Amino acid sequence: MKHKNIFDPEYQDQSISGKVVIGLERISEVFKTLLWDKAKVLGISPIQIQLLVFIHNHKESLCNVSHLAKEFNITKPTVSDAVRALDKKGYLIKDYSSSDNRSYSIQLSQSGKQLVEEAADFITPLQGQIEYLDKKQLEALFETLSTLIYKLNRSGILQVQRTCYGCKFYQKEKQGHYCNLMEKPLSTSEIRLDCPEFEKP
Ligand code: SF4
Known part of the structure; x- marks a missing residue:
């Protein structure tokens, strides 16, 4: 039997799940394109932008080479190279104080924080389009995406997630749902994808 090839337009025509997968692939291209456009303007690489934005928005315990490698599905040497390049440009501070001498946590310098202000809006063109959707469409899309992200994490494809x-x-x-930390019910649209208080069971 011929193997189902999701990239075959004829097969896609009969498969709504196939079309959804191809749609997600197109959207991942949008991320890449927007990141590259911003990287060219700022004179740094796309992964350097992602690292700066992540460090700016997350607690110190997540801002180390090991975690960043997992977060972005890249190797530790790749993270170390990017960190070295950003450090050379003065955008980062390595903090060795809380661990042994070889590992460090990473913080942004003042100029790193300024760069993030410019860098983080790379996503605005995509967000602008999503904001055109009406409330019901948005909520349905969010419910689908949050469930999918959780399932991909459970199956081991997506290593890191911090969702309810x-x-x-x-x-x-x-x-519905309930958060035992905040001691309050959560509606489906209040489910978090990147919760600062997230803890693994
Ligand atoms: S991820 Fe955050 S909001 Fe969700 S259940 Fe955990 S602590 Fe509560």
């Missing part, structure tokens, strides 16, 4: 569905404080309720 995988958190030790999460509780499924008959009528």
